[in-house]
Amino acid sequence: MGLKMNPPEEHLNRQMAGVAFPIPSGLVQALRNARHVTVLTGSGISAESGVPTFRDAQTGLWSKFKPEELATRGAFQRNPKLVWDWYAWRRELVAQAQPNAAHLALVELERRASGFTLITQNVDGLHQRAGSRDVVELHGNITRVKCFEEGLVVPTWKETDETPPRCPRCGGRLRPDVVWFGEMLPADAIDRAFAASQACNVFFSIGTSTLVHPAAALPFEALQHTAMVVEINPCSTPLTARAHYALRGTAGEVLPDLLRML
Numbered sequence: 001m002g003l004k005m006n007p008p009e010e011h012l013n014r015q016m017a018g019v020a021f022p023i024p025s026g027l028v029q030a031l032r033n034a035r036h037v038t039v040l041t042g043s044g045i046s047a048e049s050g051v052p053t054f055r056d057a058q059t060g061l062w063s064k065f066k067p068e069e070l071a072t073r074g075a076f077q078r079n080p081k082l083v084w085d086w087y088a089w090r091r092e093l094v095a096q097a098q099p100n101a102a103h104l105a106l107v108e109l110e111r112r113a114s115g116f117t118l119i120t121q122n123v124d125g126l127h128q129r130a131g132s133r134d135v136v137e138l139h140g141n142i143t144r145v146k147c148f149e150e151g152l153v154v155p156t157w158k159e160t161d162e163t164p165p166r167c168p169r170c171g172g173r174l175r176p177d178v179v180w181f182g183e184m185l186p187a188d189a190i191d192r193a194f195a196a197s198q199a200c201n202v203f204f205s206i207g208t209s210t211l212v213h214p215a216a217a218l219p220f221e222a223l224q225h226t227a228m229v230v231e232i233n234p235c236s237t238p239l240t241a242r243a244h245y246a247l248r249g250t251a252g253e254v255l256p257d258l259l260r261m262l
């Protein structure tokens with residue numbers, strides 16, 4: 001399988017549509033006929049917004065830490081202030097970032113598709129800020145916090161000089177509402193993600209290394225249920241050889257061109 005080359009007249013269509021990236025005609029056709037489109041995104045879709053991907057090297061004072069060392073319950077229990085401050089730094093990074101052309105293209109795709117599910121591994125909330133509705137967040141959202149003891153989301157808390165702040169209900173420490181390594185993903189999000197992967201006609205895997213399960217299983221679930229699977233990633237991943245189309249480009253260049261061809 002892998003990327004099918006376009007016949008020469010495709011090039012003409014592309015030029016007329018004013019697109020630079022070779023969008024396969026088979027994909028355009030399938031999208032036009034699709035009853036349901038499901039999209040899985042990873043941190044690569046936010047890269048063009050200036051948000052480092054999950055496996056990019058950490059920068060600045062956090063460069064000496066690996067996310068895997070900070071994003072765990074144990075790390076928080078050992079050093080709650082360090083973990084809270086890391087997420088506060090990432091919240092600041094995300095607050096300064098803007099949704100990019102790829103996020104916006106998915107909002108347009110959702111508007112035009114008869115059925116659409118957007119599943120993200122990202123915790124940056126950029127899909128929602130771009131205008132995507134009903135995003136299935138597999139790994140939580142960095143802009144929300146919850147009580148470490150009770151697990152309930154806390155909309156506001158009293159700022160004191162203590163970090164992390166305390167839960168207004170039980171006095172426990174507050175933590176980011178994200179899924180840490182070793183923690184279970186939200187059951188309803190997982191159920192919805194697998195159902196949407198099994199029921200779709202076209203499945204996009206965009207900006208993810210396809211390394212971390214259970215999210216990494218979703219495109220293979222779609223393949224097993226006869227969906228057309230499309231990967232958008234400048235690099236290859238464990239999905240590349242199995243995808244019907246592997247579009248080797250950045251999300252910010254491929255998705256707008258795809259929408260222009262529809």
Ligand code: APR
Binds near residue numbers: 044055056206210233
């Ligand atoms: N457009 C598309 N893809 C891109 C771009 C871009 N502009 N820039 C980078 N990529 C690709 C990279 O080639 C890589 O395959 O995005 C992928 C990012 O991979 P990771 O850094 O592993 O991030 P992700 O796949 O989202 O990680 C999944 O792992 O650690 C957990 O919870 C964490 O949600 C995260 C999950």
